[in-house]
Amino acid sequence: xxxxxxxxxxxxxxxxxxxxxxxxxxxxxxxxxxxxxxxxxxxxxxxxxxxxxxxxxxxxxxxxxxxxxxxxxxxxxxxxxxxxxxxxxxxxxxxxxxxxxxxxxxxxxxxxxxxxxxxxxxxxxxxxxxxxxxxxxxxxxx
Numbered sequence: 090x091x092x093x094x095x096x097x098x099x100x101x102x103x104x105x106x107x108x109x110x111x112x113x114x115x116x117x118x119x120x121x122x123x124x125x126x127x128x129x130x131x132x133x134x135x136x137x138x139x140x141x142x143x144x145x146x147x148x149x150x151x152x153x154x155x156x157x158x159x160x161x162x163x164x165x166x167x168x169x170x171x172x173x174x175x176x177x178x179x180x181x182x183x184x185x186x187x188x189x190x191x192x193x194x195x196x197x198x199x200x201x202x203x204x205x206x207x208x209x210x211x212x213x214x215x216x217x218x219x220x221x222x223x224x225x226x227x228x229x230x231x
Contacts, residue, residue, distance in 0.1 A: 098174075104131060105139050105177045106170060112149065113165040113222040119158030139177065146176040165222035174217060181214050 098106075108125055122140065126133040140159055143149040150162040161168070174181055187206065193199055199206070 099178065101135075101139055102174055102177050104129065104136060105143060105173050108136065108139060109143065109148065109161070109168065109173050109222060110225055112159060112161050113168075113225070116161065116165075119152055119156070119160055121158045125159070142177050143173070148172060148176055161222075168222045169218055170220045170222075171214065171217035181217070 107129055111125055111128060112120060122133050122137050126136045129136075140149060140151070144151050144159075144162075147162050148168060149159050151157070151159055171181065
Protein backbone atom coordinates (compact mmCIF):
# COMPACT_ATOMS: atom_id res chain seq x y z
CA UNK A 90 0.00 0.00 0.00
CA UNK A 91 1.38 3.42 -0.90
CA UNK A 92 0.71 6.73 0.84
CA UNK A 93 -1.55 7.94 -1.98
CA UNK A 94 -4.03 5.18 -1.19
CA UNK A 95 -4.48 6.41 2.38
CA UNK A 96 -5.58 9.94 1.48
CA UNK A 97 -7.72 10.57 -1.59
CA UNK A 98 -7.60 14.02 -3.16
CA UNK A 99 -9.40 14.54 -6.46
CA UNK A 100 -7.42 15.24 -9.62
CA UNK A 101 -9.04 18.67 -9.75
CA UNK A 102 -7.77 19.55 -6.26
CA UNK A 103 -4.30 18.16 -7.00
CA UNK A 104 -4.13 20.21 -10.20
CA UNK A 105 -5.46 23.27 -8.40
CA UNK A 106 -2.82 22.98 -5.68
CA UNK A 107 -0.04 22.50 -8.22
CA UNK A 108 -1.29 25.35 -10.40
CA UNK A 109 -1.49 27.75 -7.46
CA UNK A 110 2.00 26.73 -6.41
CA UNK A 111 3.24 27.30 -9.97
CA UNK A 112 1.65 30.75 -10.09
CA UNK A 113 3.21 31.61 -6.72
CA UNK A 114 6.66 30.84 -8.12
CA UNK A 115 6.08 32.87 -11.30
CA UNK A 116 4.83 36.12 -9.79
CA UNK A 117 6.93 38.22 -12.19
CA UNK A 118 4.73 37.40 -15.19
CA UNK A 119 1.32 36.21 -16.36
CA UNK A 120 1.10 32.47 -17.07
CA UNK A 121 -1.05 31.07 -19.85
CA UNK A 122 -3.25 28.00 -19.58
CA UNK A 123 -1.12 26.39 -22.30
CA UNK A 124 2.10 27.06 -20.39
CA UNK A 125 0.79 25.66 -17.10
CA UNK A 126 -0.83 22.64 -18.78
CA UNK A 127 2.42 21.91 -20.60
CA UNK A 128 4.42 22.14 -17.36
CA UNK A 129 2.25 19.48 -15.71
CA UNK A 130 1.40 17.48 -18.88
CA UNK A 131 -2.33 17.93 -18.36
CA UNK A 132 -5.31 18.86 -20.51
CA UNK A 133 -5.72 22.59 -21.17
CA UNK A 134 -9.51 22.19 -21.04
CA UNK A 135 -9.43 20.53 -17.62
CA UNK A 136 -7.02 23.16 -16.32
CA UNK A 137 -9.22 25.96 -17.71
CA UNK A 138 -12.16 24.69 -15.62
CA UNK A 139 -10.03 24.61 -12.48
CA UNK A 140 -8.70 28.11 -13.16
CA UNK A 141 -12.28 29.36 -13.59
CA UNK A 142 -13.12 28.14 -10.08
CA UNK A 143 -10.01 29.76 -8.64
CA UNK A 144 -10.80 33.06 -10.40
CA UNK A 145 -14.44 32.96 -9.27
CA UNK A 146 -13.38 32.71 -5.62
CA UNK A 147 -10.76 35.44 -5.90
CA UNK A 148 -7.60 33.35 -5.54
CA UNK A 149 -6.45 33.92 -9.13
CA UNK A 150 -6.88 36.85 -11.47
CA UNK A 151 -7.31 36.52 -15.20
CA UNK A 152 -6.22 38.99 -17.86
CA UNK A 153 -7.74 38.43 -21.31
CA UNK A 154 -6.09 39.02 -24.63
CA UNK A 155 -2.98 37.96 -26.54
CA UNK A 156 -0.67 39.08 -23.74
CA UNK A 157 -3.02 37.90 -21.02
CA UNK A 158 -2.83 35.03 -18.62
CA UNK A 159 -3.21 34.17 -14.97
CA UNK A 160 -1.58 35.30 -11.75
CA UNK A 161 -2.31 35.08 -8.05
CA UNK A 162 -4.91 37.56 -6.86
CA UNK A 163 -3.33 37.67 -3.38
CA UNK A 164 0.12 37.16 -1.93
CA UNK A 165 1.12 33.54 -1.33
CA UNK A 166 1.31 34.35 2.38
CA UNK A 167 -2.45 35.04 2.33
CA UNK A 168 -3.53 31.79 0.62
CA UNK A 169 -3.74 28.49 2.47
CA UNK A 170 -3.89 25.02 0.98
CA UNK A 171 -7.35 24.75 2.53
CA UNK A 172 -8.46 27.88 0.62
CA UNK A 173 -7.47 26.17 -2.63
CA UNK A 174 -9.07 22.84 -1.68
CA UNK A 175 -12.34 24.50 -0.74
CA UNK A 176 -12.38 26.68 -3.87
CA UNK A 177 -12.48 23.50 -5.92
CA UNK A 178 -14.35 20.98 -3.75
CA UNK A 179 -16.35 23.12 -1.36
CA UNK A 180 -16.12 22.92 2.44
CA UNK A 181 -13.88 20.17 3.80
CA UNK A 182 -15.98 18.05 6.09
CA UNK A 183 -14.21 16.07 8.81
CA UNK A 184 -15.38 12.49 8.38
CA UNK A 185 -15.38 9.94 11.15
CA UNK A 186 -16.58 6.94 9.14
CA UNK A 187 -15.68 5.18 5.91
CA UNK A 188 -19.35 4.53 5.20
CA UNK A 189 -21.95 7.06 4.10
CA UNK A 190 -24.22 5.79 6.89
CA UNK A 191 -22.32 4.66 10.01
CA UNK A 192 -23.33 1.19 11.12
CA UNK A 193 -21.71 1.41 14.55
CA UNK A 194 -22.10 5.10 15.38
CA UNK A 195 -18.71 6.15 13.99
CA UNK A 196 -16.21 8.36 15.79
CA UNK A 197 -14.74 6.85 18.92
CA UNK A 198 -17.39 4.10 18.83
CA UNK A 199 -16.10 2.79 15.48
CA UNK A 200 -15.50 -0.96 15.63
CA UNK A 201 -12.68 -0.66 13.06
CA UNK A 202 -10.79 2.55 13.78
CA UNK A 203 -12.08 3.90 17.12
CA UNK A 204 -11.73 7.63 16.34
CA UNK A 205 -8.64 7.30 14.13
CA UNK A 206 -10.38 8.58 10.98
CA UNK A 207 -11.76 11.62 12.76
CA UNK A 208 -8.36 12.40 14.27
CA UNK A 209 -6.52 12.01 10.95
CA UNK A 210 -9.06 14.11 9.07
CA UNK A 211 -8.82 16.83 11.71
CA UNK A 212 -5.00 16.79 11.49
CA UNK A 213 -5.12 17.06 7.68
CA UNK A 214 -7.61 19.93 7.81
CA UNK A 215 -5.50 21.74 10.44
CA UNK A 216 -2.35 21.26 8.33
CA UNK A 217 -4.04 22.58 5.18
CA UNK A 218 -5.46 25.53 7.13
CA UNK A 219 -2.02 26.52 8.49
CA UNK A 220 0.13 25.80 5.40
CA UNK A 221 0.43 28.82 3.08
CA UNK A 222 1.61 28.87 -0.52
CA UNK A 223 4.56 30.97 0.60
CA UNK A 224 5.62 28.16 3.00
CA UNK A 225 6.22 25.70 0.16
CA UNK A 226 9.71 25.02 -1.17
CA UNK A 227 10.33 26.30 -4.69
CA UNK A 228 11.06 23.27 -6.86
CA UNK A 229 11.05 25.32 -10.07
CA UNK A 230 14.38 27.03 -9.24
CA UNK A 231 16.41 23.96 -10.12
